[in-house]
Amino acid sequence: MMVTERLYYSDSHLIEFEARVVDVTDRVSGWTAIVLNRTAFYPTGGGQPGDTGTLNGSRVVECIDDGESGVLHVVQGAAPARDAIVRGRVDWPRRLDHIQQHTGQHILSQAFVTLFNAPTKSFRVMETSCEIDVELNNPGTEIIERAVELANNVIWEDRSITIRNVTPDEAADLPLRKEPAREGELRLIEIEGFDLAPCGGTHAYRTGEVGMIAVRSWERAKGLTRIEFVAGTRALADYRRANRSAREIAAMFSTGRDDAPHLAAQMVEENKELHRRIRVLEEVAARVEAIELLSSAKANTDGTRVVAHVFEARDAECLKKLALALIANPKTIVLLGSRDKDTARLVFARAADASGDMSALMRDACVLLDGRGGGKPDMAQGGGKNVTKLNEAIEWTAQSLSGS
Numbered sequence: 502m503m504v505t506e507r508l509y510y511s512d513s514h515l516i517e518f519e520a521r522v523v524d525v526t527d528r529v530s531g532w533t534a535i536v537l538n539r540t541a542f543y544p545t546g547g548g549q550p551g552d553t554g555t556l557n558g559s560r561v562v563e564c565i566d567d568g569e570s571g572v573l574h575v576v577q578g579a580a581p582a583r584d585a586i587v588r589g590r591v592d593w594p595r596r597l598d599h600i601q602q603h604t605g606q607h608i609l610s611q612a613f614v615t616l617f618n619a620p621t622k623s624f625r626v627m628e629t630s631c632e633i634d635v636e637l638n639n640p641g642t643e644i645i646e647r648a649v650e651l652a653n654n655v656i657w658e659d660r661s662i663t664i665r666n667v668t669p670d671e672a673a674d675l676p677l678r679k680e681p682a683r684e685g686e687l688r689l690i691e692i693e694g695f696d697l698a699p700c701g702g703t704h705a706y707r708t709g710e711v712g713m714i715a716v717r718s719w720e721r722a723k724g725l726t727r728i729e730f731v732a733g734t735r736a737l738a739d740y741r742r743a744n745r746s747a748r749e750i751a752a753m754f755s756t757g758r759d760d761a762p763h764l765a766a767q768m769v770e771e772n773k774e775l776h777r778r779i780r781v782l783e784e785v786a787a788r789v790e791a792i793e794l795l796s797s798a799k800a801n802t803d804g805t806r807v808v809a810h811v812f813e814a815r816d817a818e819c820l821k822k823l824a825l826a827l828i829a830n831p832k833t834i835v836l837l838g839s840r841d842k843d844t845a846r847l848v849f850a851r852a853a854d855a856s857g858d859m860s861a862l863m864r865d866a867c868v869l870l871d872g873r874g875g876g877k878p879d880m881a882q883g884g885g886k887n888v889t890k891l892n893e894a895i896e897w898t899a900q901s902l903s904g905s
């Protein structure tokens with residue numbers, strides 16, 4: 502004799518019931534858990550989350566299947582005493598959601614079997630969507646959408662869903678979609694003319710109640726195809742999110758929703774082309790800027806010209822281009838810095854006929870910037886987060902060059 506009679510087995514839509522408390526325990530990590538002689542609460546299992554609701558007004562936050570020992574109702578607030586008669590109420594929107602996802606899974610899984618002989622190996626209801634792992638080798642939009650279309654047709658044909666209890670011998674002669682996971686009498690869920698599978702979950706009365714199924718994405722995972730889908734109210738919520746995203750993007754292009762993808766693709770191409778042109782222009786600008794900087798540079802006693810300058814908001818690549826343009830001129834040493842957001846950047850370089858170890862100078866300068874740097878004797882790069890010391894780092898390096 503089972504401790505708890507499971508009312509959800511015979512009626513998945515029963516949400517109010519009366520029961521007697523047979524045990525009050527704290528064996529769920531110190532929480533108070535109630536065991537009843539009968540319950541409409543579905544405990545977590547088979548890929549389906551458990552129900553929530555109330556027992557005599559106290560919140561039932563979790564439901565756990567304890568096998569032969571019954572169903573544990575974890576309660577927050579006042580707990581009823583042993584032998585008390587309590588009134589239970591299951592949260593219907595959550596139960597309906599689970600019915601839609603779970604029944605939707607039966608239908609979608611059978612669609613993959615019918616069309617592609619591809620059985621489902623596992624199933625999970627997640628926060629906003631669900632997953633099935635299917636033995637499908639070549640997933641593609643057309644393959645997936647054919648299964649989605651068949652599944653939705655079965656939903657809209659509003660077929661009946663019935664429960665059959667059979668012995669293992671009777672089950673052996675039936676075309677079950679999957680092997681039973683348990684011994685003894687089996688509970689089979691039959692979708693009229695479409696699917697027959699052993700299952701202990703909560704299901705719709707008719708397929709129409711599932712509403713619709715949509716696939717969000719798929720990927721190959723561990724030799725299977727992992728398919729993310731939504732059914733019922735989740736499909737509507739997902740449509741709303743997708744539509745909002747698509748409309749927001751379309752608004753940026755001042756166009757209709759369905760015209761946005763090709764305009765976005767166009768913009769990405771234009772952006773690439775602009776970057777190519779900017780790179781060419783940067784090189785031209787660097788050569789012109791190099792001439793200006795050189796003309797104002799002071800020469801040391803040995804005739805070496807030191808160009809020292811700090812820029813605003815130039816990245817390392819830009820500084821390096823300018824440095825290369827400058828050291829194309831003989832007897833030139835370049836000390837360039839940039840304040841790029843919260844980072845100080847440095848590039849030191851010298852012409853082949855100038856002397857000095859840029860790498861050693863860079864390491865010393867970066868100490869001032871709380872950063873790091875290095876490179877070769879003729880070209881070094883570095884930086885740090887102490888942006889306020891950037892001018893000082895450049896001046897100090899210029900002085901140490903003129904002193905040597």
Ligand SMILES: [Zn+2]
Nearest residue numbers: 603700701702
């Ligand atoms: Zn099921």
